[in-house]
Amino acid sequence: xxxxxxxxxxxxxxxxxxxxxxxxxxxxxxxxxxxxxxxxxxxxxxxxxxxxxxxxxxxxxxxxxxxxxxxxxxxxxxxxxxxxxxxxxxxxxxxxxxxxxxxxxxxxxxxxxxxxxxxxxxxxxxxxxxxxxxxxxxxxxxxxxxxxxxxxxxxxxxxxxxxxxxxxxxxxxxxxxxxxxxxxxxxxxxxxxxxxxxxxxxxxxxxxxxxxxxxxxxxxxxxxxxxxxxxxxxxxxxxxxxxxxxxxxxxxxxxxxxxxxxxxxx
Numbered sequence: 639x640x641x642x643x644x645x646x647x648x649x650x651x652x653x654x655x656x657x658x659x660x661x662x663x664x665x666x667x668x669x670x671x672x673x674x675x676x677x678x679x680x681x682x683x684x685x686x687x688x689x690x691x692x693x694x695x696x697x698x699x700x701x702x703x704x705x706x707x708x709x710x711x712x713x714x715x716x717x718x719x720x721x722x723x724x725x726x727x728x729x730x731x732x733x734x735x736x737x738x739x740x741x742x743x744x745x746x747x748x749x750x751x752x753x754x755x756x757x758x759x760x761x762x763x764x765x766x767x768x769x770x771x772x773x774x775x776x777x778x779x780x781x782x783x784x785x786x787x788x789x790x791x792x793x794x795x796x797x798x799x800x801x802x803x804x805x806x807x808x809x810x811x812x813x814x815x816x817x818x819x820x821x822x823x824x825x826x827x828x829x830x831x832x833x834x835x836x837x838x839x840x841x842x843x844x845x846x847x848x849x850x851x852x853x854x855x856x857x858x859x860x861x862x863x864x865x866x867x868x869x870x871x872x873x874x875x876x877x878x879x880x881x882x883x884x885x886x887x888x889x890x891x892x893x894x895x896x897x898x899x900x901x902x903x904x
């Protein structure tokens with residue numbers, strides 16, 4: 639993949655094995671429109687197929703991460719659609735699934751507010767690093783809508799049923815400190831340090847075994863939908879598979895040789 643992709647609503651660059659996608663509609667607070675949704679799904683697929691990428695950082699241009707989408711306005715022209723057609727229509731604006739399906743770690747560098755579909759996108763990431771002045775919320779009910787891009791499911795799994803219900807049912811917008819307290823974000827840093835912190839976190843991840851990272855993500859994400867017994871079996875199966883990789887042998891040799899491992903993702 640090249641250093642910069644020719645997208646109208648996104649910026650892309652790659653530094654070593656870290657890919658960075660920046661939502662680039664700053665005048666609209668990086669709201670998701672139909673073009674951005676298409677471009678983001680396409681770019682996530684391309685980055686996901688890039689064997690040279692170990693981590694993805696997702697951020698926003700200017701002072702917002704992503705504030706809502708332009709779906710509300712678009713729905714005015716979809717009032718007479720059948721349920722099946724309406725579901726397809728909503729899918730045109732969906733981006734969270736494309737982010738969640740990536741097999742390697744994804745870091746959300748939340749440089750500003752993440753509201754509604756913006757928060758749903760952030761929830762699809764694995765690690766969230768927030769600016770101290772950022773705000774978060776799912777306010778769909780205030781407009782007679784329901785979170786539809788994973789918000790009700792991922793938020794409750796992340797912060798628990800009680801707080802998720804409170805945020806959804808009151809359309810509450812919380813600040814970054816409250817988001818950290820309830821476990822919605824992993825770290826809170828000054829706004830100008832968000833990308834630096836995200837990159838530092840990414841570099842720590844890059845130093846680890848790529849296949850092991852993939853299996854660790856699969857074990858946790860898939861295990862949440864299994865019973866404890868089934869989850870333990872999944873963990874054991876993945877650990878056994880990891881023993882057959884060249885990276886596992888390299889890890890042992892590096893430990894015995896008292897040197898840093900040189901993982902190759904094989």
